[in-house]
Amino acid sequence: VDILLIEGTRINDSTTRSEDDVKNQVIIETLKKKNGKLVSTLVSPLDIDRVRTLIEAAEECNRIPILSSRIYHLIKTLYEEGSKVKLPNLENVKVYFEKRSIIDEGYFLGSTYFRGWLKKIYESLLNTDKLIKPEEISKHQDRFFLIFNSHQCVFELAEINPTPGSLFIESTSEPHDEEQEIEWEKVENWINLLRLDSRWIHASGHANREDLLKIIKEIKPNLVIPLHTENPREFKRMLEKEDIKVEIIQEGEETKLS
Numbered sequence: 001v002d003i004l005l006i007e008g009t010r011i012n013d014s015t016t017r018s019e020d021d022v023k024n025q026v027i028i029e030t031l032k033k034k035n036g037k038l039v040s041t042l043v044s045p046l047d048i049d050r051v052r053t054l055i056e057a058a059e060e061c062n063r064i065p066i067l068s069s070r071i072y073h074l075i076k077t078l079y080e081e082g083s084k085v086k087l088p089n090l091e092n093v094k095v096y097f098e099k100r101s102i103i104d105e106g107y108f109l110g111s112t113y114f115r116g117w118l119k120k121i122y123e124s125l126l127n128t129d130k131l132i133k134p135e136e137i138s139k140h141q142d143r144f145f146l147i148f149n150s151h152q153c154v155f156e157l158a159e160i161n162p163t164p165g166s167l168f169i170e171s172t173s174e175p176h177d178e179e180q181e182i183e184w185e186k187v188e189n190w191i192n193l194l195r196l197d198s199r200w201i202h203a204s205g206h207a208n209r210e211d212l213l214k215i216i217k218e219i220k221p222n223l224v225i226p227l228h229t230e231n232p233r234e235f236k237r238m239l240e241k242e243d244i245k246v247e248i249i250q251e252g253e254e255t256k257l258s
Contacts, residue, residue: 003257004221008229009206011238017203019053022171025201026057029167030145033197038141038166039063040157040196042187045070045149047205048078050171052088058145065093066132068148073121094132095125096146099159107133134159141166151183154190164195171202213238223247225255 030039039058043050051071058065067075072095075087099106100113109119125131137144138160148156157168168191191198207215216224216239224239224246226232236246249255 001219001221003223003225004216004219005225005227006212006216006235007206008212008226008232008235010204010208011212011226011229011231011234012209014209016208019049019203022050022201022203023053023057026054026169026171027060029169029199029201030057030061030063033165033167034142036142036163038137038144038146038160038162039169040146040148040153040162040167041169041171042148042151042153043071043171044173045074047172048075048085048087049205051075051147052086054145054147054171055088055093058147059092061145063145064143066096066137066144066146067093068096068150068153069098069118069121071147071149073117076121093130094144095121095130096148096156097122097131097133098156099134151187154187154194157194157196158190162194162196166194166196168196168198170198170200173202173204209238216244217242220244225249 026041033039039061041054043054045068051067055065067090072090072093075090078085078087079090097107098118100118101108101111103111109122114122122131132144134156137146141160141163146153146157170187188198221244224235224244226235226246226248229235232246232248236248239246247255
């Protein structure tokens with residue numbers, strides 16, 4: 001290999017945390033919440049591994065996993081397309097039924113507020129036991145484990161009206177820009193307003209320092225170009241003894257790969 005482009009988000013981090021670690025911690029925190037308390041989680045919509053982890057954790061705690069419509073739609077589509085990604089088992093999950101219309105208590109699917117893909121999902125589930133409304137969740141909160149994919153989930157939680165002290169787990173990466181920090185501040189305000197018990201339980205999908213070095217040494221490129229890292233010079237220091245050249249490209253600069 002002549003040139004290796006490699007990301008370095010965790011070049012300064014040697015810690016190791018697996019999906020099993022996340023699952024075990026989620027189970028521990030969930031088992032603490034009894035006496036009518038709800039458990040809800042926030043994940044990246046594209047983190048299929050984390051969704052699978054949370055579904056398994058919920059089932060081990062004898063709670064019914066409830067997916068947001070967007071997460072369910074993504075996983076269902078991947079199944080239909082024959083994806084080779086290891087997908088969650090959807091047999092025992094339910095799908096959250098959002099209120100979007102002005103009439104029919106918010107569930108009139110003829111409303112333009114139900115987008116095409118969302119309407120199609122709900123219509124396909126109407127005659128099954130898969131769909132679940134916030135009113136039902138509210139009545140039996142300790143039976144369920146909600147898995148949402150957007151910061152807008154706080155509005156759905158307000159609809160459910162969780163018992164004070166219910167658990168909210170953020171299982172995503174921390175905010176890394178000003179816009180995300182503002183969004184998360186809004187979520188924290190809602191968490192406080194709803195009197196939820198908040199936890200951050202996450203494992204990064206990025207390789208740590210030792211794994212990055214192992215990858216580079218196995219590939220043995222003539223040149224390494226670090227990308228997506230706040231400390232590209234650490235690559236140069238780390239690879240000095242390996243006789244591997246490192247080229248650092250500043251933001252806005254161009255380089256020719258040949």
